[in-house]
Amino acid sequence: MPGKTFMKWVLAVVSAALVSGGALAQNKPNVVILATGGTIAGAGADVANTATYQAAKVPVDKLVASVPQLSNVANVRGEQVFQIASESFRNDNLLTLGKRVSALVKQNDVDGVVITHGTDTAEETAYFLNLVVKTEKPIVVVAAMRPGTAMSADGVLNLYDAVVVAGAKDARGRGTFIVMNDEINSGRDAAKMINVRTDAFKSPWGPLGMVVEGRNYWFRKLDKRHTANSEFDVDKIDSLPLVEIAYASGNVNDTAYRAFAAAGAKAIIHAGTGNGSVSGTLVPVLQELRGKGIQIIRSSHVNAGGFVLRNGEQPDDKYDWIVAHDLNPQKARILATVALTATSDSKELQRIFMEY
Numbered sequence: 275m276p277g278k279t280f281m282k283w284v285l286a287v288v289s290a291a292l293v294s295g296g297a298l299a300q301n302k303p304n305v306v307i308l309a310t311g312g313t314i315a316g317a318g319a320d321v322a323n324t325a326t327y328q329a330a331k332v333p334v335d336k337l338v339a340s341v342p343q344l345s346n347v348a349n350v351r352g353e354q355v356f357q358i359a360s361e362s363f364r365n366d367n368l369l370t371l372g373k374r375v376s377a378l379v380k381q382n383d384v385d386g387v388v389i390t391h392g393t394d395t396a397e398e399t400a401y402f403l404n405l406v407v408k409t410e411k412p413i414v415v416v417a418a419m420r421p422g423t424a425m426s427a428d429g430v431l432n433l434y435d436a437v438v439v440a441g442a443k444d445a446r447g448r449g450t451f452i453v454m455n456d457e458i459n460s461g462r463d464a465a466k467m468i469n470v471r472t473d474a475f476k477s478p479w480g481p482l483g484m485v486v487e488g489r490n491y492w493f494r495k496l497d498k499r500h501t502a503n504s505e506f507d508v509d510k511i512d513s514l515p516l517v518e519i520a521y522a523s524g525n526v527n528d529t530a531y532r533a534f535a536a537a538g539a540k541a542i543i544h545a546g547t548g549n550g551s552v553s554g555t556l557v558p559v560l561q562e563l564r565g566k567g568i569q570i571i572r573s574s575h576v577n578a579g580g581f582v583l584r585n586g587e588q589p590d591d592k593y594d595w596i597v598a599h600d601l602n603p604q605k606a607r608i609l610a611t612v613a614l615t616a617t618s619d620s621k622e623l624q625r626i627f628m629e630y
């Protein structure tokens with residue numbers, strides 16, 4: 275091979291090696307992983323410990339290092355935002371996380387964001403981000419049902435899949451996601467339906483798509499307003515109001531509702547039986563609390579997801595109550611919390627519940 279041609283070949287090989295193995299491969303998306311804790315960062319004493327372990331132990335750099343294949347699909351860097359079990363999330367954690375995600379998606383060198391998270395409130399965080407981060411870029415909440423130390427740990431593939439989705443152009447503009455168990459679920463719809471299986475997260479309306487061997491396969495889009503099309507912006511929210519959930523059953527009493535009102539709740543989510551039903555003994559109490567300016571929001575705690583409509587079980591127009599439609603109580607709490615930063619008008623709140 276003559277001298278000049280050989281040098282051109284050497285340069286081509288060296289630059290290809292630098293680009294592909296180098297700090298920033300131009301042909302790969304840039305994905306930031308924000309770590310918050312949870313089982314995906316959990317550790318057990320033995321490989322047989324799939325249910326008894328400590329959550330929120332493994333730091334983000336070790337999480338990223340545990341899946342070397344991430345570098346095949348994206349340029350990845352990690353940040354440790356929190357290191358907590360997600361049942362311990364507070365509204366302030368949501369705001370801190372939301373503001374960090376918002377700042378990152380504004381950067382031209384960030385194509386998508388993954389949030390590693392506990393499973394207990396992943397559905398709340400994913401919905402919160404769906405409501406308040408104004409971007410088209412993919413935001414993916416990922417969790418695991420087994421710690422990384424366990425046999426058949428699910429977090430490794432879940433994290434790989436989450437990075438694939440977060441870096442994918444075809445995932446843009448579809449709202450936030452919960453990616454687990456090969457499924458791409460809407461951050462709005464998906465909820466944790468059981469606490470021991472790797473297919474724990476389900477949406478009443480089915481997944482948006484699947485991610486298999488590094489590729490996304492889409493089946494539907496979220497029709498509700500979200501992200502770039504949302505009227506809410508986390509950068510303009512400094513605090514979140516108190517909204518509480520009261521769980522109803524047979525023999526329900528007014529104790530919790532009155533205690534929440536006394537504690538300053540701006541809205542009470544009635545986690546009702548069936549159709550968001552309200553016990554006859556409770557109706558006058560909720561009317562009294564509404565009269566004191568507290569919003570009453572009827573949702574349903576049925577497992578596969580409620581479908582509460584106005585003036586079905588109760589004369590909502592007459593009582594000036596709100597219905598949560600298909601949102602479960604914990605999702606209804608998130609939406610009410612965000613909506614109350616913008617309005618306290620019950621008709622506006624009901625519009626928001628039907629649009630988001």
Ligand code: DAS
Pocket residue numbers: 311312313314329358359360361391392393394395417418419
């Ligand atoms: N305690 C659970 C949490 O942090 C652990 C998990 O399932 O991720 O949400």
